Amino acid sequence: MKVLYIIVSYLYSLFLPSKKIVYFCSFFGQFSDNPKYIYKKLVEFYPDINIAWCINKANSGNFPNSVKKVVFQSFLHYYYIYNASVVVDNNMGLRQYPGTNGLIHKMLFGRLSRKSEKQLNISTWHGTPYKCIGMDSLDFPKKCRFYHNADYVVAGCNLTYEKFKKAFGGELPIVKYGTPRNDIFFERIDVVQIKEKLKLPVDKKLMLFAPTFRKEMSQNGACQLDAIQPRKLLNELNNKYGGEWGIVCRFHSHVLTEINLTGLYNDSIFNGNIGDDMQEYLLCADALITDFSSSFFDYALTKKPCFLFASDMEHYTSNERGVYITKDELPYTIAYTSEDLLNNIMGHNGEIYIQKINSFLEKIGNFEDGKASSRVVKDIACFYLSKQKRQSYE
Numbered sequence: 109m110k111v112l113y114i115i116v117s118y119l120y121s122l123f124l125p126s127k128k129i130v131y132f133c134s135f136f137g138q139f140s141d142n143p144k145y146i147y148k149k150l151v152e153f154y155p156d157i158n159i160a161w162c163i164n165k166a167n168s169g170n171f172p173n174s175v176k177k178v179v180f181q182s183f184l185h186y187y188y189i190y191n192a193s194v195v196v197d198n199n200m201g202l203r204q205y206p207g208t209n210g211l212i213h214k215m216l217f218g219r220l221s222r223k224s225e226k227q228l229n230i231s232t233w234h235g236t237p238y239k240c241i242g243m244d245s246l247d248f249p250k251k252c253r254f255y256h257n258a259d260y261v262v263a264g265c266n267l268t269y270e271k272f273k274k275a276f277g278g279e280l281p282i283v284k285y286g287t288p289r290n291d292i293f294f295e296r297i298d299v300v301q302i303k304e305k306l307k308l309p310v311d312k313k314l315m316l317f318a319p320t321f322r323k324e325m326s327q328n329g330a331c332q333l334d335a336i337q338p339r340k341l342l343n344e345l346n347n348k349y350g351g352e353w354g355i356v357c358r359f360h361s362h363v364l365t366e367i368n369l370t371g372l373y374n375d376s377i378f379n380g381n382i383g384d385d386m387q388e389y390l391l392c393a394d395a396l397i398t399d400f401s402s403s404f405f406d407y408a409l410t411k412k413p414c415f416l417f418a419s420d421m422e423h424y425t426s427n428e429r430g431v432y433i434t435k436d437e438l439p440y441t442i443a444y445t446s447e448d449l450l451n452n453i454m455g456h457n458g459e460i461y462i463q464k465i466n467s468f469l470e471k472i473g474n475f476e477d478g479k480a481s482s483r484v485v486k487d488i489a490c491f492y493l494s495k496q497k498r499q500s501y502e
Contacts, residue, residue: 126227132159136162139170140385162178205255230258235287238432244271246429314356314393330369333372345453356380399417400431415453
């Protein structure tokens, strides 16, 4: 049915005016990431704009009641992809197709991904790339390219800007607006209220453990938590920083439905997948342990302690995706065993750490200022109200 939905929706777009609606899609059905923060800013300034969200039935309760909910891969989902006035996603466009330069792909994907003056397509990706993406990824098929319809994609630093250009063939306009999801770190927010919403304890300091996914499913889930020896970790955190600590485990959405987490959570280990939005967990966390996740770029803005743990770093960087930055260029300590991790935590020097973070942000050309969402909203409102695109978004 998917192919039929796409064809019919595409044909509608050729002959009918666009539907006056802004369609948001994040990770194909979540209320999260950059689209969420653009949406929040949009309704703050333009509460009467017609809005629809792509939802996954499993987490439909996370969405505001005021928005129209559209099930992922339904006919209406594809209809809005091709016919909404404005489409905002956190990939590289919802009409993105990997293909070759062959005649058939050029004719088919070239038409399906063709930009329209009747529609504004804004893409945000989903983080500063540490892992190789697009055509740079080790598993991207050779002799392939991306067909896309995005009018632009946002970047939050010069590193992102340069890697996007290369990874997507130099065809994608990139704007240096900042990363909308990182606006949260520049705002005054009631963290206690967020903790209560996420069912996290308000009387404990929290270590967020957020590993990325592995291709081999058996290497995801509880075994990732076991590898950091949580009981020993909690003891070291109590000794180093004082107070009572808990661990919040947030597993990657790619593997969440495939792993068994029965019996994992207790009075000191908490579920970090109740909410869709990773940024809220970063805001609540007093420290972070991750591996190859782009979350450590975002967390650097908070200046709070971050530790990298990756026993399989050499394998991952050489065989799964590849990375853009060597381990020596990162401002964080890297542990390959649980003992290394505990030693890194006990030896953490806050003053030296902040100096390293500041140097790192300068090196990657950071230009986050908390106003990224407002810049995107200005473009949305201009097009939605006047049907006028800028001559160039780059």
